[in-house]
Amino acid sequence: MLDRMAIARAARTQRKTRIQEEKQELILEAALDVFSASGFRGATLDQIADAAGMSKPNLLYYFRTKEAIHRQLIDRVLTTWLEPLRAFDAEGKPEAEIRSYIRRKLEMARDFPRESRLFANEILQGAPHIEDELKGPLKELVDEKAEVIRAWARSGKIAKCDPYHLIFSIWSTTQHYADFDVQVRAVLGQANAGEGRFEDAARFLEGLFMEGLRVR
Amino acid sequence: MLDRMAIARAARTQRKTRIQEEKQELILEAALDVFSASGFRGATLDQIADAAGMSKPNLLYYFRTKEAIHRQLIDRVLTTWLEPLRAFDAEGKPEAEIRSYIRRKLEMARDFPRESRLFANEILQGAPHIEDELKGPLKELVDEKAEVIRAWARSGKIAKCDPYHLIFSIWSTTQHYADFDVQVRAVLGQANAGEGRFEDAARFLEGLFMEGLRVR
DNA sequence: GTAAGCTTTTACCAAGCGGTCAATTTATCG
DNA sequence: CGATAAATTGACCGCTTGGTAAAAGCTTAC
Numbered sequence: 365m366l367d368r369m370a371i372a373r374a375a376r377t378q379r380k381t382r383i384q385e386e387k388q389e390l391i392l393e394a395a396l397d398v399f400s401a402s403g404f405r406g407a408t409l410d411q412i413a414d415a416a417g418m419s420k421p422n423l424l425y426y427f428r429t430k431e432a433i434h435r436q437l438i439d440r441v442l443t444t445w446l447e448p449l450r451a452f453d454a455e456g457k458p459e460a461e462i463r464s465y466i467r468r469k470l471e472m473a474r475d476f477p478r479e480s481r482l483f484a485n486e487i488l489q490g491a492p493h494i495e496d497e498l499k500g501p502l503k504e505l506v507d508e509k510a511e512v513i514r515a516w517a518r519s520g521k522i523a524k525c526d527p528y529h530l531i532f533s534i535w536s537t538t539q540h541y542a543d544f545d546v547q548v549r550a551v552l553g554q555a556n557a558g559e560g561r562f563e564d565a566a567r568f569l570e571g572l573f574m575e576g577l578r579v580r
Numbered sequence: 581m582l583d584r585m586a587i588a589r590a591a592r593t594q595r596k597t598r599i600q601e602e603k604q605e606l607i608l609e610a611a612l613d614v615f616s617a618s619g620f621r622g623a624t625l626d627q628i629a630d631a632a633g634m635s636k637p638n639l640l641y642y643f644r645t646k647e648a649i650h651r652q653l654i655d656r657v658l659t660t661w662l663e664p665l666r667a668f669d670a671e672g673k674p675e676a677e678i679r680s681y682i683r684r685k686l687e688m689a690r691d692f693p694r695e696s697r698l699f700a701n702e703i704l705q706g707a708p709h710i711e712d713e714l715k716g717p718l719k720e721l722v723d724e725k726a727e728v729i730r731a732w733a734r735s736g737k738i739a740k741c742d743p744y745h746l747i748f749s750i751w752s753t754t755q756h757y758a759d760f761d762v763q764v765r766a767v768l769g770q771a772n773a774g775e776g777r778f779e780d781a782a783r784f785l786e787g788l789f790m791e792g793l794r795v796r
Numbered sequence: 797g798t799a800a801g802c803t804t805t806t807a808c809c810a811a812g813c814g815g816t817c818a819a820t821t822t823a824t825c826g
Numbered sequence: 827c828g829a830t831a832a833a834t835t836g837a838c839c840g841c842t843t844g845g846t847a848a849a850a851g852c853t854t855a856c
Contacts (some may be wrong), residue, residue, distance in 0.1 A: 408844085418843085532753070537749045547718075572749065636815085
């Protein structure tokens with residue numbers, strides 16, 4: 365009778381039915397599949413509804429628009445995505461911190477490639493939905509960690525280098541294995557494209573960054 | 581009267597009118613803009629026709645389908661994109677070769693960001709149109725250059741490392757500045773996001789790879 | 797049970813999409 | 827010039843798209 369009122373009220377009062385909780389999760393899971401594989405524009409509500417095992421109007425009962433699904437997905441991913449960088453500890457040993465950051469980012473590329481591609485898609489299209497988040501929270505976090513790295517370099521614990529571009533290079537090299545997966549597989553060929561490629565990548569990247577940052 | 585016959589005949593005989601030459605170029609230029617900004621699915625023929633300053637039927641007079649435009653664009657980009665890697669010279673000095681490869685790739689990210697994003701979009705979507713090209717010509721080229729790098733490592737000219745992941749890391753770090761441009765700008769902030777960021781990146785990357793690959 | 801609210805579906809719509817057709821305008825060349 | 831081929835366009839088509847309306851089914855609490 366009240367149609368969408370239930371969802372609207374749930375949103376206001378933060379109180380959700382068990383079904384609402386479950387179905388919204390189901391939808392987000394399905395949407396992650398579809399959005400990460402086809403981008404925002406390439407994804408269709410029919411595909412998502414299908415993947416979630418429900419009808420399109422039913423899907424739209426839980427999320428009012430396609431954009432609403434996408435926005436919530438992006439928000440969620442953005443948070444978990446920056447977790448490794450947040451864990452970056454100024455008090456820790458520089459070498460160990462950087463090494464473990466690389467390892468964690470690479471593990472995320474391996475274990476959450478959909479999340480990585482969702483994010484990559486968004487940035488590639490010019491980040492129309494999250495430009496503010498990039499310029500605000502993200503920039504602040506990076507600024508903070510860049511200062512840590514700069515301090516390490518000043519006190520001679522690692523080589524002098526531009527901390528921002530260091531972070532960029534760790535992001536790009538690790539995410540490459542999720543975002544450009546098809547290319548990586550194609551180039552490595554059937555023989556070397558097994559899951560072992562992540563261990564090889566880890567070994568290479570740790571070597572590169574550890575030697576590249578060693579004080580000289 | 582003959583409608584599309586002219587184009588078909590031109591395709592067979594390889595003889596094109598001046599107008600055909602010009603207009604096809606105009607269309608590809610416009611399509612590069614649109615495809616790189618929105619991806620294949622996100623781009624519309626109306627947008628491309630608009631950007632090319634002609635009507636949609638007129639556009640379809642020169643290219644029979646949307647995919648035909650995209651295919652030709654991808655083919656063209658793929659060729660020029662691998663130019664720097666082809667120039668990689670087994671006879672050259674390892675350090676100079678790698679350094680100049682990084683520099684050239686970074687210059688391409690700076691000067692041809694649309695081409696980079698077009699390619700990135702295609703790979704992100706699972707490379708539906710070019711998987712064969714990746715597994716064939718691309719893989720062969722990389723295999724060849726990987727052998728060169730491996731030989732350098734064996735003869736002690738550079739540090740031992742996995743040549744494939746070395747190439748991946750150069751690709752990813754350099755293309756990052758084209759594909760993730762919005763993010764890079766957002767994080768660097770207005771003060772540091774000028775064109776100088778490419779020089780900073782070049783300095784950092786050359787340092788990282790040169791030290792990371794130094795024999796030890 | 798039953799009434800109230802929550803969930804789901806069938807049928808539908810307007811807009812946007814890639815692409816076609818037929819007719820008109822423009823260029824080319826003897 | 828005039829004729830023939832090439833280039834261009836407005837009108838249109840069928841399909842897909844995101845989204846809606848309304849009613850039917852289902853849960854839950856009393």
